[in-house]
Amino acid sequence: MNAVIKQHLIDPEICIRCNTCEEACPIDAVTHDDNNYVVNAEICNGCLHCVSPCPTGAIDNWRMVANVYSLDEQFAWQDLPEQAPIKIEAADALEDDVAALLSHAHQGLGGKPVAAASAATPEINLFNRARPAKASVRGNYRLTDADAEADIRHIILDFGEIPFPVLEGQSIGVIPPGIDAQGKPHAIRLYSIASPRDGEKPGANNLALTVKRVPGGICSDYLCDLPKGAQLDVTGPFGATFLMPNDPNAHILMICTGTGSAPFRGFTERRRRAMPDAPGHLHLYFGARRPEELPYFGPLQKIPASLLTQRLCFSRVPEQPRTYVQDRIREDGAQIARLLSDANTHVYICGLRGMETGVDEAFADACRHAGLDWQALKPELRGSGRYHVETY
């Protein structure tokens, strides 16, 4: 599939050629000839500055297109073409490389991913490699202790005037500058968004990432070394299934290791801000080597138990037995089984691929002890959009 973008267009039948949009556009993406006013897809960043001043509504037209309408095509229009049939529903991404990355990450699900019924409809692929969004670094903080082996960072990206609407659980793509050994541009890397939909800071047009420096990792080195104020190219947002349910009755069981905690930070913060008294409860099983290496260990201590039940598991604390997330799940088996059989429960697993089997077995054990069959339950949960896996 070619990269599909949402192209901003002006309806020539409704437009009165008043020049308001051209005047309003801060980056000169609107232009005109004697016939029509048109939007240059190469320049437009979808900031919507032109939309509310338009007296006619002609400006508020969008088409999903694989090949953008050129200026000359638009100049020649007498009327706006209909939306050509393009299958976009339920796609995680509209670019082959990104879609492949996400499909790989969802493999552990063992079936077709389905979004939670109450999840909001996500925007996807607003920006792609050909037309990335320019973000700037608002902050770049190390989360892990100075003596910890892992360098995990909390990076805040600001989009300024560019609308970049996201939902908890979605990812963005980062394009490291430069070319690889074969002389090709570097591949896009995906990072889960660690902040809620209304921004790292409520109401701000920004988002947070949790990035671990991977030895020899081109993109993670690039990101981890970005100073405050640096600009970078971002694509996305991506992901249409690993999304937080909006239903306040939803119990959310979140299981993660390391930077897999990113989406769950977004989920938790969303609940805390938008529905602190929701009847549904959040449960977090979070594994790391040591507390010093567990991202957001400090902030987690401040979250009230009424909102979130935390089970932190450490595998490398001296003189303590190695504990993994599956061990804690087994310990809590009776409650886990109760949750899994509750129609309001949604399960999310995110982190290293290696955790999948252990968690799956722990679920099976918990179910067996409660007289349930996990192998039968899992497809049911998955099919109803209540079981999600994103691992790497």
Next chain:
Amino acid sequence: MLDLMNVDYTTKIPNNVDLASDRQVLKALEGWHPGYIDWWKDMGPDGFQDSLVYLRTAVSVDPKGWAKFDYVKMPEYRWGVLLAPQEADRKVNFGQHMGEPAWQEVPGEYRAMLRRLIVIQGDTEPASVEQQRFLGKTAPSLYDMRNLFQVNVEEGRHLWAMVYLLQKYFGRDGREEADELLRRRSGDADSPRMLGAFNEATPDWLSFFMFTFFTDRDGKMQLESLAQSGFDPLSRTCRFMLTEEAHHMFVGETGVGRTIQRTCEAMIAAGIDDPNDVARVRALGVIDLPTVQKKMNLHYSLSLDLFGSEISTNAANFYNAGLKGRFGETKIDDDHRLTDATYKVAKMVNGEITMVDEPSLTALNMRLRDDYTLDCFKGVERWNKIIEKTGVKFRLELPHTAFHRHIGEFKHTHTTPSGIILDEATWAGQRDNYLPSGADGDFITSLMQPVTEPGAYAGWIAPPKMGIDNKPGEFEYVQIHV
């Protein structure tokens, strides 16, 4: 902190000019405010002062805060003082002061000239509200009624904009002029509005649409040239007014467009091929295209008069002084002083209409009028496209600029709409073929029956393609009885 983008609603008068710390001007405006409200209640939309109207209000002058929609009673509309953001290091861009920093205060030597410009512009704003005050009662739909009221409250705000400049920069003289703006009345025998077209009646909705298309477009051209002004507060005021003025162009263009759309559809449905078969077309309850053409002839020619004489030393002086520029001044590639340039002007020479080279400086009115004509022409062509699409064979044409003029070169000349000179007697005989007759007016009036059911439209006009603020067809744009 002074926030130039967001509007300060803490004072009685919403503004982005920090009135709160400009006590003297705030006091003057607050003193003027009750008189304005009285004027609005006396001369504003008749019979709808208590209705809730779905209006757009600016909460800031940046694009994102520009259009906030909500229901409001018109007398409670937040009229305010809104200027486009100040451009850093803006210069005077034409005339003898070109290159100097733009003025933030009135230059003493141009005080009288500037005041005159502002008063003339200011006088047109309340005038059109007065002209349109009875139209609400015959609105073809709630959608159209809402658009009328939006135009009205914005004209009211434009008056505020001009009054602010008068009171802030012209002291006692300015305050007196501001009061005069509320005293004159459109069409009043003793105390009329200053310009002719603003004393004509707007008796029906087609007139209103024509007025907003042709006459408000003159306003747009005037504002465009004042937006070039070296007097920065005037420039910033006019720049923001232009954004609102675009809505008025929209109401006019789509209003006429929807009228001819409906006429053509009705003709096709009834199998009428001849657009000039006026009686049969009128029997369908729609406005025949030849009458639309006559209305155009009238409103276009009246609006041309607003540009003043083709040759004008006043216009040259305004330009030289850096007070009023040309349309798109900064985009024109020349010396912006016009010392030796010439411009072709249509004049009567030996009884014939002839193009004569005149100094560009004195021909500035003619030039602005030409820009206006081109703008009108493009709009008329879009109307012709509507007709063409339906398959009806008819073309609307802008009349010649010499047709039916009362100001300038052709005020003593009669011509046909195509510009052929006529003697007095022939003109008198033909007049009703060129301009709306009493009978035409009576017919149009007979169609002006109000339609107030949400989503319904009078039979002579097609519904719009798109709602205001993306609202669905059934939306109740005006809650008449609250």
